[in-house]
Amino acid sequence: xxxxxxxxxxxxxxxxxxxxxxxxxxxxxxxxxxxxxxxxxxxxxxxxxxxxxxxxxxxxxxxxxxxxxxxxxxxxxxxxxxxxxxxxxxxxxxxxxxxxxxxxxxxxxxxxx
Numbered sequence: 001x002x003x004x005x006x007x008x009x010x011x012x013x014x015x016x017x018x019x020x021x022x023x024x025x026x027x028x029x030x031x032x033x034x035x036x037x038x039x040x041x042x043x044x045x046x047x048x049x050x051x052x053x054x055x056x057x058x059x060x061x062x063x064x065x066x067x068x069x070x071x072x073x074x075x076x077x078x079x080x081x082x083x084x085x086x087x088x089x090x091x092x093x094x095x096x097x098x099x100x101x102x103x104x105x106x107x108x109x110x111x112x113x
Contacts, residue, residue: 016068016090017090017091017094019066019067019068020067020068020069020087020090020091021091022067023063023064023066023067023069024069024091026060026063028050028052028056028060029060029063029064031050032046032050032057032060032061032064032070032081033064033069033070033083033088035049035050036070036081036082036083037083039082040073040080040081040082041080041081041082042078042079042080042081043057043058043061043078043079043080043081044078046061046081061081065081067087068084068087069083069084069087069088069091070082070083070084071083071084
């Protein structure tokens with residue numbers, strides 16, 4: 001089964017994708033995403049599960065939120081975080097498009113030499 005034709009790239013889309021990929025470039029943030037894969041979590045649950053201080057956790061959650069990969073919801077004093085599946089899917093699709101092109105492309109016979 002062939003993949004659908006890649007969507008055209010726009011600068012806005014490239015910037016959004018770059019923020020998403022950059023957010024994935026940290027092991028702590030990947031661990032946060034894995035925990036959120038199981039469902040919405042309160043900050044206190046994430047702090048306990050990850051063994052991180054609240055300020056460091058807040059920094060990583062802000063990075064993931066700014067990249068559009070997680071959402072937050074306030075309920076009184078508590079803040080709950082969950083995945084933003086559409087953003088994760090967009091990154092997965094884009095990476096798939098890049099890998100498809102990389103597999104299909106052959107070295108150019110014409111070169112700068």
